[in-house]
Amino acid sequence: MPASYAHVLRLPHARTTFAAALLGRLSYGIVPLSVMLAVTRAHGSYTVAGAVMALFSATSVFLSPARAALIDRHGPRRALLPMTAAYAGLLGLLTALVRPPDAASPLVLGVVAAAAGTCTPPLGPAMRAVWSRIAPDPDLLRRAYSLDAVAEELLFVSGPLLVGALVAVASPAAGIAAGAVLITAGAAGFVMSPVVRAVRPEPAAATHRDGARGRVLRTVRRPVLAALGVGLALGAADLLVVAFAEEHGPGGAGAAWPLAALSAGSAVGGLLHGAVSWRTPAGVRLPLLTAGLGLAVLLAGLATGLGTLTAVMAAAGFFVSPALTTAYLLADESAPSGARVRAGAWVNTAVNAGSTAGTAAAGVLAGLLPTGWCLAAAGAATLLVAGTAVRGATRRGAPRPVGTGIV
Template structure:
């Protein structure tokens, strides 16, 4: 669907859509919790247990249930509607965070197994506000050109939240215990969710059909964006660790950590710029045709990062790689919205989310195994090559899908 000739799609037009600003602001308030709670939990567990091993295990449990149970949580929203599913989900999330905060109140008071169980339970209940908001965007902006800008704006704002959240935690722990960050994150989720669910745009979303859970066709065609975005997530997980390793090798004295922070900030800045420009362009090619090219752009720039001789050039190379990150993710969300049945849009977005996060987790593990055995430049190049292979697979499967669509069905 093309944009209406009477109104040129823009970010201002997106925010002028009835109920858009109110709903989006509420969703962002709740989603800021995602940037605050994980770091606060890690710091609080480390302080209470005195063990990095315990903190790592607890965070692994929290991350695993958050990521891999996201599609089932999204399925509940598709099945019962946002209000009926998100209210009990949010209540369970807040209760488990409260119990975890109490367990962390005194160092050594709670066994590691209890902390792990509470963290896993909290992760299992995390409300999927991001996928739900994107599904609401689809209802608010049925025009495809306007939806592209809405998704781009949403993606850039979410990335900024994940930068802002840890910064707020850093300020908070300067005068309060780390567990206070869990309380702040819970309060943001409670306030944001209450405002989100009271929005007329959310109240208007009907529950899905009873047959959705058994209808595999509702998500047919989702494999391409999921595969591509898993490659992007893998690259992000690898780059985070490789930048730290590169900074330690090329930094002077103890400045490796701060240098790595600046390089990773360049990655985020490049992603934000790329996302905003991607949303502002009136693309002629469909999202399915753009996805492999954007993925390939990320792969090529990562290969180039492997040639960087110093921190300055690495920052430029990483910023160039970031330029493709947000557009690729946004395009994947657009494809997911296109191929999913209307009653399965939250699940479709959740699968893309899961692919990014699972790929990032795997990438961090792979980078940790390779960084000590291979030169950092080789690791960058290898990561870029993997992303290029992902782009090729995405292009081939897309061509096959277009060919099969042309074959008459008998």
């Protein structure tokens, strides 16, 4: 049968499982902005809101591999349900605590936000591990991962838009509550899927418990490194595009166009990448795609206006989803038996950590250098990461074929 996107969605239980996972993951696009707006309104301070968000994001991102390990060890049903219940409950508590005029102190909000981040269910890595079970054929799996990456991109674009519409008729705290409802409904639907109910933890997940973190990270070092480079480029671009727009127009309103072009290019690139039957192995494609993104961001430093920058950002976006899809595929290929959710979570963590570092570094550079030079520096750093991944591929050789293990 032809390996197409329609074929992927016609696989047994694919549509219902994927739809449930996407419903839950929409919460990730809604909750952060809602928390930021709600805390700002409660205390009238961006500093307090930023600190609370930093605690929420830090625990959510950096503890993701640990939460994924629980899913590998105990299976998605036994791990996701209590994790989701705790996360939704803490979001509900946060909703109550941010309501003015009786909002809780910044310290209490920070503690609750950090606890909520600690319990964030890793629905993305869990769904990608299930794709490996639903779509054992390599071509189908690549298309499934591409579809997943593009859908996730759209969720993170539509989430803030939904928050904007919600805030127009209700308080920002309602967005936090909506995120709790979405994650509960999505995770419940996901674990009720027959294909998820059939998943059992592999013996290896328990056998290699000691030192498992280092072992998994070593095996997925190349895709994690490439994902770090992608995140670095994206984090820097987000800030520097705003700085560029402020230099070329009143209030920086023009930043929406290059950022929208980046997302649109990513969606188009992801769909095209998944539609092609590649003969080149994922381990070879990944550094090339990462280098393409770095080169595009570097060339963005030569932009003379918003129109030029928008075109270059669209070209840069063309590499984003393909690079991340390939990183997830390579992590899935390379993961030890019983550690696929963890492998995907490490790639997730690398993207978010790279984005945070890229934004921070760009903020420092923007105060010292012209915006064009800052963009060039971000692109050069991404190219350097791609070169490191190439050297790693040369040393380590080819990964094992796709689909040789089960979740």
